[in-house]
Amino acid sequence: EPEVTQTPSHQVTQMGQEVILRCVPISNHLYFYWYRQILGQKVEFLVSFYNNEISEKSEIFDDQFSVERPDGSNFTLKIRSTKLEDSAMYFCASITGSGSDTQYFGPGTRLTVL
């Protein structure tokens, strides 16, 4: 069964550094999402992406964040200058967009900012 993949599984970085989290959505999917889960808290929506542009973003998704689909298969989340509070699990998800599908999540990338 096709699945969403994410790399790396764990990323450790110094405060102020840029990080890029990578996701490979399921191949025939058209809508892509990033979510964040701070340790012990609920999963929160960050951004949705369709037709090569952001379709919606939350208030968490400020100017430090950007998303890109650089090559038709990868979907990336970039954090320009990481802060301690960016430490979280980041999940990628994708759907076909047919209106009746389930959002399957990737395994997540655990980001630790020191």
Place this chain on the structure above:
Amino acid sequence: AQKVTQAQTEISVVEKEDVTLDCVYETRDTTYYLFWYKQPPSGELVFLIRRNSFDEQNEISGRYSWNFQKSTSSFNFTITASQVVDSAVYFCALSGLSGGYQKVTFGIGTKLQVIP
């Protein structure tokens, strides 16, 4: 706005007991989807079930069952004869058009501990 409330933050049961996880939701959409996800200690989100708002039929899958009641905006999840492997955080979630296309809104999660 969409909202999912899981009033039970932590539940402990002894193995083989039945346990019900509660979920109450709010949405102004007439068409929406409800989900349950399991998050084991390893951290991934495991999809368990999706329910459409127009299908109130309850569902059973092995030891798992779900009770969807539109009249009370609830979508409760019961594990029968719980096992230690059921220990995890369980998230109830909701998606609908008013919340953004297929964007999923999660509850805070219920941490289930099954004691041997």
